[in-house]
Amino acid sequence: MKKHDIVLIGIIIIxxxxxxxxxxxxxxxxxxxxxxxxxxxxxVLIERIDLNAVEEPREITLPGKYHEIVLVEKGRIRFKETNCPDQICVRTGWLENPGDYAVCLPNKAIVNITEIEN
Structure with missing residues (x-):
């Protein structure tokens, strides 16, 4: 390796x-x-939840063709269970950061995280 290659690698690492x-x-x-x-x-907006204000875990059951439960805990949310065919929304796991989202296409349900800066 030449000297300029080492300098270039160092700059990239920095x-x-x-x-x-x-x-x-x-x-x-x-x-x-x-x-x-x-x-x-x-x-249609079903519910908007302040994740920082959640004190105890709670479940929200969504209406529709498929039985779907959303679990909310302090600072995070997820699809807990559903009987839709592919279970992608459940496998997405916990949503915690702004921009995170999970979608259940068969039940046309979306859970996403947004933020308001102080």
Missing amino acids: LVLIGLGSIKFHQSQNGKDLRFAEITQNN
């Missing part, structure tokens, strides 16, 4: 570390913002 540091910093700041979970079905 840029990657700066990028990772800024991502980590942004994630640490998310706890200071208001995070909401929005549950929609057939393009």
